[in-house]
Amino acid sequence: MTQLLNADLHCHSVVSDGTLTPEALAERAKGNGVELWALTDHDEIGGLQRARDAAKSQGMGYLTGAEISVTFLHQTVHIVGLGFDADNTDLREGLRRTRGGRQERAMEMADGLAKVGIKDAYEGALKFVGNPELISRTHFARFLVESGVCKETNEVFRKYLTEGKPGYVPHRWALLKDAIHWITGADGMAIIAHPARYKFTPNEEFALFTEFKGHGGQGVEVVTGSHSVAEFGIYANTAKEFGLAASRGSDFHSPDESHTELGTLPPLPAGLTPVWELLSARIQ
Structure with a gap:
């Protein structure tokens, strides 16, 4: 090789x-x-x-x-x-x-998004999850694009899912x-x-x-x-x-x-x- x-x-x-x-x-x-x-x-x-x-x-x-x-x-x-x-x-x-801490973290992320008017983000993210143990920011980003909050996933991360933004929760x-x-x-x-x-x-x-x-x-x-x-x-x-x-x-x-x-x-x-x-x- x-x-x-x-x-x-x-x-x-x-x-x-x-x-x-x-x-x-x-x-x-x-x-x-x-x-x-x-x-x-x-x-x-x-x-x-x-x-x-x-x-x-x-x-x-x-x-x-x-x-x-x-x-x-x-x-x-x-x-x-x-x-x-x-x-x-x-x-x-x-x-x-x-993997164990991801679900609790995801629910905290959804709470943060709800406070800025984005409801039911946890349930929305789950629609994109193949393995619920591995729910992540990417799944939330796909939901926010699907629901029209942002045009693409990179925009979601910039506005909502990085440090200091409403949906960011460290793990x-x-x-x-x-x-x-x-x-x-x-x-x-x-x-x-x-x-x-x-x-x-x-x-x-x-x-x-x-x-x-x-x-x-x-x-x-x-x-x-x-x-x-x-x-x-x-x-x-x-x-x-x-x-x-x-x-x-x-x-x-x-x-x-x-x-x-x-x-x-x-x-x-x-x-x-x-x-x-x-x-x-x-x-x-």
């Missing part, structure tokens, strides 16, 4: 906050030339067997995956796990606990070290997802990468739908600085919402170690 492999190792299905089934995602990925694929639903591995079977039927290589929410320096950071044993008890239990996720240990304890690789999205100062970002590496994290998403071309280069250098492997993934959620289509990202920059080289024994 080479650096030029069309690998898409970050996307979401209806099992978390995507709009397509694992089977439809696999077909879409194959149609766009993806050769190695992973489904990385938020804090959930319930779709992985379907994803594996769909990838096999499409003739694609497949890695198990999940995107775990953690709290670091009072911000939510996402850690992608790849190539792990999906039957590992500690991993499954850790993800179950992480206490797992610790960084816990998520990394769940993944590595299940023989997988832990990867920092889309690092440019976080609002860290340079010193805080250095602390994130240092602690991540110290706990056994091995990779970082360099080429992702959340990064600009300039940020591909910045995080290629970060990968080299910290001795991390480089990952590639669209972060695709929906044909109507995602800016980056499955399988359409450019290759990884030269001089990096692709995560799939280190995970070759875990590819199914």
Whole structure:
């Protein structure tokens, strides 16, 4: 496997906050030339067997995956796990606990929206949820678009669902070290997802990468739908600085919402170690 492999190792299905089934995602990925694929639903591995079977039927290589929410320096950071044993008890239990606070948080979000005149948002959001355990801001955003409050989901986030806005409620996720240990304890690789999205100062970002590496994290998403071309280069250098492997993934959620289509990202920059080289024994 080479650096030029069309690998898409970050996307979401209806099992978390995507709009397509694992089977439809696999077909879409194959149609766009993806050769190695992973489904990385938020804090959930319930779709992985379907994803594996769909990838096999499409003739694609497949890695198990999940995107775990953690709290670091009072911000939510996402850690992608790849190539792990999906039957590992500690991993499954850790993800179950992480999912546990979402419903209570969602009801608080609905209360905040009701105070500014948006009624029944919790019930409205549930219409868009494939898995009620994983109700999220994205589901609220889809309801507010459907009901005509906003024209698109990005507008909903700006006006209602980010810090300081009426529907924003923080959630206490797992610790960084816990998520990394769940993944590595299940023989997988832990990867920092889309690092440019976080609002860290340079010193805080250095602390994130240092602690991540110290706990056994091995990779970082360099080429992702959340990064600009300039940020591909910045995080290629970060990968080299910290001795991390480089990952590639669209972060695709929906044909109507995602800016980056499955399988359409450019290759990884030269001089990096692709995560799939280190995970070759875990590819199914």
